[in-house]
Amino acid sequence: MVGAYIGFAAVTIGGLPIFPALLVSMALTACLGMLVERIAYKPLRHAPRISLLITAIGVSFFLEYASMYFVTPTPRTFPEVMPNISFNVGGFIINGQQLLILGITIVLMALLTYIVQKTKLGKAMRAASFDTETAQLMGVDSDKIISMTFCIGSALAAAAGVLVGVYYNTIDPLMGIMPGVKAFVAAVLGGIGILPGAVVGGILLGVVEALVAGFLSSTFRDAAAFAILILVLLFKPTGLFGKNTNEKV
Amino acid sequence: MAMLEVKDINVYYGAIHAIKGISLAVEEGEIVTLIGANGAGKSTTLRTISGLLKPKTGAINFLGNNIAGMPAHKIVREGISQVPEGRRIFAEMTVQENLELGAFTRNDTAEIQNDFKMVFKRFPRLEERKFQLAGTLSGGEQQMLAMGRALMSRPKLLLLDEPSMGLAPLLIKEIFNIIADINKTGTTVLLVEQNANMALSIANRAYVLETGRITISGDAKELAASEDIRKAYLGG
Ligand SMILES: Nc1ncnc2c1ncn2[C@@H]1O[C@H](COP(=O)(O)OP(=O)(O)OP(=O)(O)O)[C@@H](O)[C@H]1O
Ligand SMILES: [Mg+2]
Numbered sequence: 001m002v003g004a005y006i007g008f009a010a011v012t013i014g015g016l017p018i019f020p021a022l023l024v025s026m027a028l029t030a031c032l033g034m035l036v037e038r039i040a041y042k043p044l045r046h047a048p049r050i051s052l053l054i055t056a057i058g059v060s061f062f063l064e065y066a067s068m069y070f071v072t073p074t075p076r077t078f079p080e081v082m083p084n085i086s087f088n089v090g091g092f093i094i095n096g097q098q099l100l101i102l103g104i105t106i107v108l109m110a111l112l113t114y115i116v117q118k119t120k121l122g123k124a125m126r127a128a129s130f131d132t133e134t135a136q137l138m139g140v141d142s143d144k145i146i147s148m149t150f151c152i153g154s155a156l157a158a159a160a161g162v163l164v165g166v167y168y169n170t171i172d173p174l175m176g177i178m179p180g181v182k183a184f185v186a187a188v189l190g191g192i193g194i195l196p197g198a199v200v201g202g203i204l205l206g207v208v209e210a211l212v213a214g215f216l217s218s219t220f221r222d223a224a225a226f227a228i229l230i231l232v233l234l235f236k237p238t239g240l241f242g243k244n245t246n247e248k249v
Numbered sequence: 250m251a252m253l254e255v256k257d258i259n260v261y262y263g264a265i266h267a268i269k270g271i272s273l274a275v276e277e278g279e280i281v282t283l284i285g286a287n288g289a290g291k292s293t294t295l296r297t298i299s300g301l302l303k304p305k306t307g308a309i310n311f312l313g314n315n316i317a318g319m320p321a322h323k324i325v326r327e328g329i330s331q332v333p334e335g336r337r338i339f340a341e342m343t344v345q346e347n348l349e350l351g352a353f354t355r356n357d358t359a360e361i362q363n364d365f366k367m368v369f370k371r372f373p374r375l376e377e378r379k380f381q382l383a384g385t386l387s388g389g390e391q392q393m394l395a396m397g398r399a400l401m402s403r404p405k406l407l408l409l410d411e412p413s414m415g416l417a418p419l420l421i422k423e424i425f426n427i428i429a430d431i432n433k434t435g436t437t438v439l440l441v442e443q444n445a446n447m448a449l450s451i452a453n454r455a456y457v458l459e460t461g462r463i464t465i466s467g468d469a470k471e472l473a474a475s476e477d478i479r480k481a482y483l484g485g
């Protein structure tokens with residue numbers, strides 16, 4: 001939501017084209033994410049996981065409703081940023097917006113995978129999430145790593161917010177709630193903490209929602225998502241790709 | 250002046266007073282061993298030196314600097330590296346990545362490559378398993394990885410917490426030979442062990458820890474020969 005509004009401001013007030021606007025939005029939102037981590041999460045370093053989950057929900061509602069004061073609850077129309085063209089790829093019609101979203105998503109996914117798998121930062125992130133204490137013995141400053149993780153996560157969320165604005169042409173302060181919950185469903189479906197799992201979970205969730213909306217009724221779309229969440233939690237709590245090991249969240 | 254000087258430290262876990270005024274010293278080039286029964290406070294002492302725990306009172310001087318209360322990630326940079334109890338290798342990462350993390354504090358790429366070679370020469374089994382996930386290694390290989398990982402930071406002082414734990418006698422012998430050899434090539438060693446026999450056989454000096462206090466200290470050979478020590482710690 002924050003990312004979408006910054007992107008919106010960059011395009012409408014700043015007059016920037018979509019790519020610079022996207023970068024500005026990602027950078028500023030990353031800073032906000034690091035600030036939120038300092039204020040809301042750092043004091044909870046030794047708190048149980050459930051406190052972190054509750055804080056996450058609390059912070060997101062705080063940001064959503066506090067920002068209404070500044071941007072008003074009225075939805076805004078996101079300007080057209082892609083020429084209205086469409087391509088016919090072997091019978092499938094793809095328009096410019098969809099192509100933009102697909103392209104940016106693939107680039108960001110590849111970048112994230114590269115950072116986590118190949119860079120020193122990514123290795124430190126994986127080590128600290130596996131065993132914080134031992135990572136410290138290696139010289140990893142866990143506070144710094146956690147802050148960087150929030151930075152990257154917030155930048156990605158900002159990109160998602162802008163892309164949603166581009167696709168649906170409209171943004172509002174509460175636009176992030178449903179996608180946030182759906183992202184959680186997708187992550188649980190794929191297996192919490194498994195990156196490819198989250199992608200597959202997201203695609204599956206989208207396909208199921210589309211089928212339900214198409215064959216039953218679009219009012220059941222969200223119900224289908226939560227039905228999936230309940231079924232996964234009941235029958236395979238570790239998700240499709242999860243091994244039956246330690247509990248996360 | 251000794252390389253490491255621990256002066257009258259007191260360490261608590263909440264209300265539990267685990268270390269009750271311990272003082273010890275390690276001279277450059279030595280192997281010093283800390284022996285004692287389960288729960289005596291050996292790991293607590295090492296974890297306080299490496300910065301994972303903070304002493305409530307007391308000082309820890311390393312090469313002239315007081316490092317007591319300094320965070321662990323900074324103490325590595327001072328030149329102290331710890332092989333934790335139970336190895337604590339990063340199981341979901343490869344052998345190579347574990348070693349890379351050992352060199353996390355360093356930026357001298359060429360020298361790091363040399364140290365990879367040095368570690369692989371010392372532990373040829375690790376080289377064969379470079380791209381294997383560390384969690385799939387055997388217990389002995391994991392101990393070697395934990396030691397190799399600690400060496401990758403080029404420590405001046407190496408802290409080892411029960412390297413023989415859970416290993417077969419033959420492998421224990423091999424590990425102790427390697428420790429003696431690491432020491433010969435210039436790394437000072439502070440070794441915590443329950444296997445007092447083996448530890449005393451390679452150490453210069455020893456401290457005996459009992460419920461948070463040092464009760465006996467002295468030359469390792471003399472302690473190994475002493476009647477009291479034999480009865481209490483060496484099985485007769
Ligand atoms: N995290 C902790 N919380 C509370 N008490 C602890 C904690 N860790 C250790 N202790 C207590 O501190 C004392 C010393 O423990 P420590 O692990 O240092 O012993 P040790 O000599 O290393 O034993 P072992 O040979 O079994 O490894 C013990 O009484 C132990 O119960
Ligand atoms: Mg111990």
